[in-house]
Amino acid sequence: MEQTIDIGIKSEDRSAIADGLARLLADTYTLYLKTHNFHWNVTGPMFNTLHTMFEEQYMELATAVDEIAERIRALGVHAPGSYKQFADLTSLSEETSVPDAKEMIAQLVKDQEAVVRTARSVFPTAEAANDEPTADLLTQRMQIHEKTAWMLRSMIA
Template identity: 40%
Template sequence: MAQPLEVVTESKSISSGVRDASAVAEGLGQVLADTYRLTFKTHAFHWNVEGPLFFSIHNLTEGQYEDMFAAADELAERMRALGQKAPMSMADIVSNSVIEDSDTAPSAGEMCDLLAEDHQRIAHRLHALIKIAGEQNDPVTEDLATARSAFHEKAAWMLRALTTG
């Protein structure tokens, strides 16, 4: 009678030299939560914008929410690459985000101002993440956060440019 084979399972963890992956993932989770909430807010403003700036804001916000939706996936996948879990509930997203919903229907100009402020908030959070990632020897997250910060800073500028006169 043949002896059963012993199954040896190897660790599937990847050691890339990141010192404290959980600290980096926490920062990524906050930025992911902000990105997800701002994606929805931008999409809602896209649907509801009215007035002479309709076409400009409608088109600009479409490009922005599409970019942020893709970025949310990239941020979550980076968390997973670090061996951490991505958020599993909207409650996690809401509790980890500094982005707030609008209780009223703002004017087109107010929409631009609100979104610009939110993009700026996320850029600040990304600057903090860049610092954390650097301290934890994680150049991949540093690069990701730098690129995302550049997007949010440009988005804030473009939104403000629409209403500055």
């Protein structure tokens, strides 16, 4: 039996926000998987630096995935959780080969920026519904991904 949710956000707004957060979750999970893959497979003169940096990034992304999914649940919607659902929702491309280190960095810059755009696209809906917890989550995610993109860009400048 489903309980009524009365948190001051209309049901249709909660649903629209959760749809946007599902896209953000899919992008974040896809970026997590790609970053973890690159952590495992990076080679070359920057190996130690990139291996460590990628590990820090995928660990942060693992936490983010949980926070985003839990916000979706707090809004009363089921969070997507399968590869198929994530593949259908994500704006990121998978990497099935093993590119060189510079290409790994370039891909991650592009993907970090894409996640920022996804988060930013959800923000107006959350703001219009006075959903401060989601707006706060989105602001934090944008800040982290913008900083990470800058740090990665700096390595190939």
